[in-house]
Amino acid sequence: MALVKYNNNSISSVTSAASFPAGAMTLIKTLTASSSSTVDFVDGSSDVILDNTYPIYMFKFINMHPSGSSGSGGDGAEFMFQANASGGSGFNETVTTTFFLALHNEAGGTTNLLYEGDHDSAQGTAYTELHGQNSNDSDHGMCGKLFLFNPSSTTFLKHFFGRFSGTSSGNFERDDFPAGYFNTTSAIDEISFKFSSGNIDSGTIKLYGIKDS
Numbered sequence: 001m002a003l004v005k006y007n008n009n010s011i012s013s014v015t016s017a018a019s020f021p022a023g024a025m026t027l028i029k030t031l032t033a034s035s036s037s038t039v040d041f042v043d044g045s046s047d048v049i050l051d052n053t054y055p056i057y058m059f060k061f062i063n064m065h066p067s068g069s070s071g072s073g074g075d076g077a078e079f080m081f082q083a084n085a086s087g088g089s090g091f092n093e094t095v096t097t098t099f100f101l102a103l104h105n106e107a108g109g110t111t112n113l114l115y116e117g118d119h120d121s122a123q124g125t126a127y128t129e130l131h132g133q134n135s136n137d138s139d140h141g142m143c144g145k146l147f148l149f150n151p152s153s154t155t156f157l158k159h160f161f162g163r164f165s166g167t168s169s170g171n172f173e174r175d176d177f178p179a180g181y182f183n184t185t186s187a188i189d190e191i192s193f194k195f196s197s198g199n200i201d202s203g204t205i206k207l208y209g210i211k212d213s
Helices: 008-012
Strands: 025-036 039-042 056-066 077-085 095-105 111-115 128-134 142-149 158-168 172-182 188-195 200-210
Touching (some): 025 039, 025 056, 039 200, 056 077, 056 188, 077 158, 128 158, 128 172, 188 200
Antiparallel strands (some): 025 200, 077 188, 095 111, 095 172, 142 158, 158 172
């Protein structure tokens, strides 16, 4: 095989090159909260896509900050979500989840890794927890991501899982791992997020579609 050598002239004479393939993840919609009671993604509304266009959808959460309080010390609201099946309303689909977490406080004196049975849902219809005990200190926030699989299916249940990192009440770093499914074979086309107490003071949620591999 002959050795091919390039010099400055041959490289500079190149006028075009094959384009790189488009990434598998496509940003669909960005919603920014400002004293919002909920942040809702509704298929077909405001350019939101939540149908059979993609087999997997991913939500990214950036510095979600609660205004309300539910625990000691003036903070502790849980970040939660629910869904509507196509044609449904009220964000009250039947959901079963499991939930575990790791935590570590700033003083370094308390650590834990545990399953939290009182934070999961068993065929519940209320909003279900994604990240707990969120601090409402001005410099605290929660970030994370949530995957929702094949929400347009009319054959299978709708599975999801996530991972969230946030500063919780008492100055803890809290790493939460929720997972579960919506127990319906109807298509899911609306997703709603909120805190268990007060409003979403601020924060950004991005919805992505992920193509088949």
